[in-house]
Amino acid sequence: MTDSLADIDALALKCRAERSRDYIAESIQCYRAGAYRSSIVHTWIAVVFDLVDKIRELALANDPIAVRINTKYETYITQINQGNDQGVKNALEFERTILSICRSQLDFFNHQQITDLERLREDRHQCAHPSFQRAGVPHRPSAELARLHLRNAVEHVLSQPPIQGRPAIAEIITTIASEYFPKDRYQAATALRQTPLANPSEALVRGLVDELVFKYAEADSPLYGKIQVGAALSSLLDTHRNIAETRIAQKLSTLVRRIDDNGLPAVARLIAAIPEAVALIDEAARLRLSEFVRVGPDLDVLPAMAGLGRHPLITEIVRARILRFGTGLLVTAIQEHELAELAKERVFVIISESSNWHETNDVFDRLVSPLFSHLTRDDIERVIRMPTETTADLIGSNRFEQFIDQVSRTGIIPEAELDTLLGNNRMEYLVRERQRERERQRVVPQA
Structure with a gap:
């Protein structure tokens, strides 16, 4: 029982508003005392009060549906205060239908939630109306049932915003x-x-x-x-x-x-x-x-x-x-629309068709440089082989040489393998230049 009471206290803390915690407090007190019929009745009362408060809150925010519902409810209360029996009948009917109103007109509940709350309402009737039972045999709900209704009331209604x-x-x-x-x-x-x-x-x-x-x-x-x-x-x-x-x-x-x-x-x-x-x-x-x-x-x-x-x-x-794009459109595709991966094949085709250094430099400036981070080793090897496999005029292009320097700096291809690849594709001059540069870097200046 101790664990169950602790669970109930934790549930009460979930209530969205102080008023909601006040509404459910009597139900929790009844549960603690073992008065489970009273607990269920007070749980239903807490649900109805909280739903009325939510409707009023939405009405204050100028929700037209809530305004209409709240206006009717206020009319019933006014009639009751004036001693009009019709107001009592209307208010009882409002309470009887408040769940379906909140479900159909305000979308407060899903199918399972409305089922749980309708069960609470029915059990409340069993607990509150002796005429529902055989003479001398009052309804005796279990502790588990009372606790279930408390949980559903808090989870489905009292803890939720309106x-x-x-x-x-x-x-x-x-x-x-x-x-x-x-x-x-x-x-x-x-x-x-x-x-x-x-x-x-x-x-x-x-x-x-x-x-x-x-x-x-x-x-x-x-x-x-x-x-x-x-x-x-x-x-x-x-x-x-x-x-x-x-x-x-x-x-x-x-x-x-x-x-x-x-x-x-x-x-x-x-x-x-x-x-x-x-x-x-x-x-x-x-x-x-x-x-x-x-x-x-x-x-x-x-x-x-x-x-x-x-x-x-x-x-x-x-x-x-x-594959039908020209260079200008391809530049836009790569630089502005994140199409680098899909554009690589077209870029390779354009490189392979470059017929002079001017075209080659332009392609490497506008297309290859923005694309570099997307190139794999296989892609780079494909570019380097182009002078022997296509008509690409890469040999002697200063932008192509800068491309090779970038490949070397990133280490995508080890230096020895890169030299071999260049030598096998008519670029021995680049291999010699790279070797001389490495020699210069190894020389330590004398004091």
Whole structure:
């Protein structure tokens, strides 16, 4: 029993507000005394009072649904104070239906939560109404049942903020629409933990997905074209995948299929910002995206190519598109759109076709240097072999020699192996120059 009482005390500390802890205090006192019928009755009273407080709080925040509900409730209280019996009947009906009102109109509860709370209400009736029992046989709930109802009341109601449904979505949308909302999915998840998404209902997650997806494409929306929407949707996949994944798949598929050609580039950027999205959308949407990547205007397609190119179904289309790029567009792709990995093959082709030192120097300046950190040993060896395997005019190019110096400094290829590779590809002069330089570095100046 000691452990059980300690558990109950810990539950009470979870109550969001001091008033909520006051509401549940009588129930806990009854539980401690072994008065389990009274404990259940007071638990129900605590739930009703707390829900009424939440409705009032939302009404003060100008939530239209809460305002309507609270106005009715205040009318009933006024009638009671005036001695009007109709007010008593209305208030009793309000209490009887308060769970369904909060579920259907305010999205406070999911299916399991409403089931638990309806059981509390039914057990309260069993405890509070002798007419529900056979004569002389009062209902005798167990300690476990009373403790279960206490736990459910605190977990489902008293510990929760009064923000769900449309007001919650509006609050989250405002947060995401800020220019300072993170663009990284993991940082976005951290930011969203300070919103109603910290403990959302299923309806809230589904409604938020709908708003994020469709408001992203609406010109008068604060979310219009904002790439942080992708970070927010990605974080929902991390934190609430069982609810969000199917919804995101459905809504993104619908958006891709229905958006007009002018709006498709922005939607493609959204899909590209969510790594899982290409695999989630349906086949018709994926085919439209693929065709956009294949034939869309260069400047429209470029911003989405890196993200879309991560998926095997679209990677080859991206590679084929890049193989048609000229040097200028390729520079933009590498330096501004993170397409280095996918662009390497096209860069190698351009190097292999350089016919003079001017072209070679230009290629190494504008393409190879920005690409260097992405080059593997095999890539570097391929470049060095080009004078013997292609028509590339690399021998004597000062930018190519600087490239070899950079390879040497990074140690990607050991010095001896690098000399051998250069010598085997008509660049013995470079080997001699490198050897002389090493000799100079070994000479210690005399005092």
